[in-house]
Amino acid sequence: MESLDKTNALRLITLFSGAVKGISFYPASHPAIKQPLAELYGILEAALRLKEQVSWGLIDGMMFFEDHLFTIPSSAIADLTNQMTEKEIGRIVATSACSLEELEAFIKLFAVKGIHCDVLSRQMKEKGIAGLTLVRHGDESFDQANKPLEDDATDDHAKTYNQALSAVRTICRDIERGRIPNSGPLISIVDRMVQITMQEPWAMLGLTMINDYDNYTFNHCVNVGVLSMALGTSLGMDEKAIKDLGIAGLLHDIGKTMIPKGILNKPGKLSSTEFDEMKRHPELGSKIIREMKGLAPHISSVVLGHHIHYNRSGYPEWASNLPFSQMIDIVAIADTYDAITTLRVYQHPVNPNTALNQMQNMTNTILDGKIVGCFIEMMGNYPVGTLVRLDTNEVAIVYRPNPLNENAPLVRILFDDEGNRLPVPFEQALIEPDGSRYAEIVAVVDPLLKNIDIGKLVTSATL
Numbered sequence: 001m002e003s004l005d006k007t008n009a010l011r012l013i014t015l016f017s018g019a020v021k022g023i024s025f026y027p028a029s030h031p032a033i034k035q036p037l038a039e040l041y042g043i044l045e046a047a048l049r050l051k052e053q054v055s056w057g058l059i060d061g062m063m064f065f066e067d068h069l070f071t072i073p074s075s076a077i078a079d080l081t082n083q084m085t086e087k088e089i090g091r092i093v094a095t096s097a098c099s100l101e102e103l104e105a106f107i108k109l110f111a112v113k114g115i116h117c118d119v120l121s122r123q124m125k126e127k128g129i130a131g132l133t134l135v136r137h138g139d140e141s142f143d144q145a146n147k148p149l150e151d152d153a154t155d156d157h158a159k160t161y162n163q164a165l166s167a168v169r170t171i172c173r174d175i176e177r178g179r180i181p182n183s184g185p186l187i188s189i190v191d192r193m194v195q196i197t198m199q200e201p202w203a204m205l206g207l208t209m210i211n212d213y214d215n216y217t218f219n220h221c222v223n224v225g226v227l228s229m230a231l232g233t234s235l236g237m238d239e240k241a242i243k244d245l246g247i248a249g250l251l252h253d254i255g256k257t258m259i260p261k262g263i264l265n266k267p268g269k270l271s272s273t274e275f276d277e278m279k280r281h282p283e284l285g286s287k288i289i290r291e292m293k294g295l296a297p298h299i300s301s302v303v304l305g306h307h308i309h310y311n312r313s314g315y316p317e318w319a320s321n322l323p324f325s326q327m328i329d330i331v332a333i334a335d336t337y338d339a340i341t342t343l344r345v346y347q348h349p350v351n352p353n354t355a356l357n358q359m360q361n362m363t364n365t366i367l368d369g370k371i372v373g374c375f376i377e378m379m380g381n382y383p384v385g386t387l388v389r390l391d392t393n394e395v396a397i398v399y400r401p402n403p404l405n406e407n408a409p410l411v412r413i414l415f416d417d418e419g420n421r422l423p424v425p426f427e428q429a430l431i432e433p434d435g436s437r438y439a440e441i442v443a444v445v446d447p448l449l450k451n452i453d454i455g456k457l458v459t460s461a462t463l
């Protein structure tokens, strides 16, 4: 079903959070409240024209509006997250019965600090607010039909991926606030990721193709964790090592939380002073990890060494003679691959197999050649998420490797032979189990040319 786009959903959350803050300082008739409130109501009305009922709130500590998750810790989102957590509100549900006056009355009640969800619900009833209701955090009466897509129990892998995103985000938020992060939630989610990776290494690899432009940093951390674990599995490492690789991958860039945002998000080349500042992130990250409880010391060493390079020509320079385990080479390969294939403000994404070719040029200087070889083998000629043209002229996306023939992976056909987008893509083996041939891959297609969101296509349960 159609729903509000992400930009408007984010605007709604930001305005709601701002109105809650503002109403404590100004009367509702003040322009500083009146105008944003009118805009907020306008967006809510638009959302309710598309759907009878909409909701926003927290899932695994992360703010959502319908099926949009907001993982960037903006101050408006952080403020609202704190208030909802304090009040134990899981979600706010709005229906078309909600008037502007009701919304204003609700915001006034909501803005009062220290009021629990149940008390607030009672007050809303007393005020006659009918178009807005609250669902308490963890309440089982939670409307299943309106759960965000990411929480769909049938899509366990996507849920796990999102929980990992949430765990990394919480850790970064704690660091920003000067706290020592709790490693507990991260460790339990990595346990789950280890199980999935050891059973089906490709299941989570597909998720690393999600190009979330807004949430690059968190997605990158989780992707590096997923790719490192998959590579560790294909190198035959044991469960404990795979778990440590996952934790190190997820945390490899947390030191960036302490680097000024102006440097982190600067498009283009950094000045040498800025680059020196950026180069501190492995050291800062490893220091934080040493302070976190329950993490093995070598995890902090992997984070310290993830930019040291195979020939030790990287940074931090002072650490070049330290003994590092092979895990740094694994994480460095995962890091490089994800950085090359990701769409960023200043970077056109590179197709997976082009990225693998580029990585081959880095072997035995920046990256360990032997492990790059294993990585390439693991990813196959056409890694999951590659868009390909078949000799039938159809366009398809690779969604599962074929261990028996890496040139004939399982694909989903997206465009027919005349270039028409199929309403329902279908799965197809390029070579059937009985040996009969459906088609051959003739070229790799640029996803930007086809305006395709690879992540959705690989992971969507509806396909």
Ligand SMILES: [Fe+2]
Binding pocket: 252, 253, 281, 306, 307
């Ligand atoms: Fe890094």
Ligand SMILES: [Fe+2]
Binding pocket: 220, 224, 252, 253, 335
């Ligand atoms: Fe990185």
